[in-house]
Amino acid sequence: MLRDELRAHLEEKILPFWMALKDEDFGGYYGFMDEDLKLDKEADKGCILNSRILWTFATAARVLDRKDLVPYADRAYDFLKKFQDPDNGGVFWSVTFDGKPADTTKHTYCQAFAVYGLAAYYRLTGKAEALETARGLFRTIEGKCRDGKGYLEALKADFSPESNEKLSENGIMASRTMNTLLHVIEAYAELERACPDEAVRAAGLRGMEQALDTIYNPEKRRMEVFFDDDFRPILDMQSYGHDIEGSWLLYDAAIAFAGEAGAEKWRGMCLDLLTSPTERAFTDHGLHYEIVNGELNTTRAWWPQAEAMLGFAFGWEMTKDPAWAERLTTQWAYVKNAVVDLREGSEWFNELREDGTSLGKPMVEEWKCPYHNGRMCLRLIGADLPA
Numbered sequence: 001m002l003r004d005e006l007r008a009h010l011e012e013k014i015l016p017f018w019m020a021l022k023d024e025d026f027g028g029y030y031g032f033m034d035e036d037l038k039l040d041k042e043a044d045k046g047c048i049l050n051s052r053i054l055w056t057f058a059t060a061a062r063v064l065d066r067k068d069l070v071p072y073a074d075r076a077y078d079f080l081k082k083f084q085d086p087d088n089g090g091v092f093w094s095v096t097f098d099g100k101p102a103d104t105t106k107h108t109y110c111q112a113f114a115v116y117g118l119a120a121y122y123r124l125t126g127k128a129e130a131l132e133t134a135r136g137l138f139r140t141i142e143g144k145c146r147d148g149k150g151y152l153e154a155l156k157a158d159f160s161p162e163s164n165e166k167l168s169e170n171g172i173m174a175s176r177t178m179n180t181l182l183h184v185i186e187a188y189a190e191l192e193r194a195c196p197d198e199a200v201r202a203a204g205l206r207g208m209e210q211a212l213d214t215i216y217n218p219e220k221r222r223m224e225v226f227f228d229d230d231f232r233p234i235l236d237m238q239s240y241g242h243d244i245e246g247s248w249l250l251y252d253a254a255i256a257f258a259g260e261a262g263a264e265k266w267r268g269m270c271l272d273l274l275t276s277p278t279e280r281a282f283t284d285h286g287l288h289y290e291i292v293n294g295e296l297n298t299t300r301a302w303w304p305q306a307e308a309m310l311g312f313a314f315g316w317e318m319t320k321d322p323a324w325a326e327r328l329t330t331q332w333a334y335v336k337n338a339v340v341d342l343r344e345g346s347e348w349f350n351e352l353r354e355d356g357t358s359l360g361k362p363m364v365e366e367w368k369c370p371y372h373n374g375r376m377c378l379r380l381i382g383a384d385l386p387a
Helices: 002-019 047-063 067-083 108-125 128-144 178-194 198-215 240-281 302-319 322-339 371-381
Strands: 237-239 290-292 295-297
Touching: 002 047, 002 067, 002 322, 002 371, 047 067, 047 108, 047 371, 067 108, 108 128, 108 178, 128 178, 128 198, 178 198, 178 240, 198 240, 237 240, 240 290, 240 302, 302 322, 302 371
Parallel strands: none
Antiparallel strands: 237 290, 290 295
């Protein structure tokens, strides 16, 4: 059964790879490994990577009931303290390999993933300190990382404005992004599940309303990606991976904030965000990456392939249409045969060409993590999967 395959893949391939990356000398986990599986033990360590590792091990320990994984979550939790700014609050973008501030940018996206990891750790351990830190970061995001229009992006260490190179691309500089809003919502949903709180719920629902009213474009059947300061789109682009990720993630968040009945408000949007990339970008050999100004990018990045699995399972759960079950089977076959690196001690390739050859990207860096593929396995292990 697919559920058994996914659990075995998680426990025998994904988790062991990341377990082996623990830094026994300086704490946390190593921040960089190239495609030849060569570690750079002195590479900077990113807060996003560390927070995602924290979420993965904490959630795996809880969902799989594996107490042996708790020390790995503890390690990431302890090292997360290195990113915290004792003077101004919030978390830095990165630290050096030995835990000193490196890039002191305070990005809203980064704050959100720290909340996400801490909330998962609290769900595992019940440690009050983790919950209070998560709630403190929530207050920081709401107090310093947003204005009357919505969430800000990059900020300096003192929370004054900074240009948003980190989440901009394709030759534009975005003042607002879909990606930051999406993952603030995700973080707040995890925090709400960890310990319900009216302020978190209200902020989450406000974000959900903005996703529906501003980010989602019903005419083009996509989420717009990059915006100016007034949330006007500034690039003709569809990110297929983000749309299919947003489909299940936003519906999941809607349930956390509004319950099953209240989530119906977002059902149509979420199903549209699933069917649109499926119709436009899904093939029997994976999901295209994006289309920008009419130009299709056929790169097979690892994370949209994992999100396609979650999206197709979401489609099955919502509709029981056997077409979604067939797509899920097709996508898993592609992932197993092309994206998973069969070398001993490896995990998933970072990026592939459409023909299946590798683009040589790192196996570990600040964005390449166990979050997308680990989350895919963890969610689908407990999902309503087709027989």
